[in-house]
Amino acid sequence: WLLQRVLDLVDIIITWFNRRRYGALARQVGRDPDDRATADGRRGLILVQIDGLSHKTLVQAMDAGALPGLKRLLERDGYRLERWWCGLPSSTPVVQSGLMYGNNWDVPAFRWYDKESGRTWVAKNPRDARELQDRLSEGRTGLLEGGSSYVNIFDGGARLSLFTVSALGGSRFFENVRGVSLVVLMLLSPLRLLRAIAAGGWEFVRDLWQRLAARFDTRVGRRRRPFSVPAALFQIFASIVFRELQTFGVLLDIYRRVPAIYTNYYGYDDVAHQLGPLDGETLRVLRGIDARIHEIDVARRRFADRRPYDLIVLADHGMSPCTSMKERYGQTLGELVASLVAREDQEFVLDEGGSEVDRSDA
Known part of the structure; x- marks a missing residue:
């Protein structure tokens, strides 16, 4: 009985601290909680995408101990693990346009050549992504209307889009400025900043060492990455920096009662393409993503009285070794x-x- 009362008291103190903390951060970033956000009584939606993780690989990663948070959701919290048909072609722009706008017509790949126009389309090119989004969203309301998009191809009508390809560019200048303010706040959060710096530095050294060692591994079928400092730095941004920033943004959004949030953890897809879906380094990236999903789930539960959220963890496609x-x-x-x-x-x-x-x- 006494232990339970102590735990309840600790929970009350943590909840009070987080409300004060996230409330202050939301005001600093110019995105105060909207008291009308829950007036309609509707639940909020959080979509967390682990880019490139197939059902089979997910199960294998759980068995390997790389996803303890997701495994706990399944075993203790009543979540279900379901297969779903992502369609063909199985690529990020096709899946995201279908989810966000209910329309993925005439998106044949991530990168393709249009014979009629003589033009090469690439989904990670901001101009191409904007033109695709304009066509796909015509006459439709996006899933993220009034919400937030992090590290996606399309924005789904989101009010704030950070590291979202279709939102990059001059036409979304003021929205990008709000995103920059979020980055500044992240830099002013000591614990999260120290965690990102420590993890990023360690990851950079490990990445360079593995690239160097791979040059002397001549086994056929052994995945190798060229020794490249810029490539190693990009890996840090994909696996560490983006991950910390987007998680920070989602936590603020939960406090603010944002109606819909879609965040895409891209780091796994990037490393898995290079080293394979179940390589030791790939599983390390998954562990980091799993920890951030757990952080989001904790915030969702802690602020449930402000707005209850449904949490959906999905993948846009898988990959094969x-x-x-x-x-x-x-x-x-x-x-x-x-x-x-x-x-x-x-x-x-x-x-x-x-x-x-x-x-x-x-």
């Missing part, structure tokens, strides 16, 4: 096609652009 054609056969798929169709009297343009990650699975 493979060996690149370049490693197995000495040439990429594009080079093979070029050798088969090009003629001496015909100019042939081979465009195998994309990132280090895109090329690794060619």
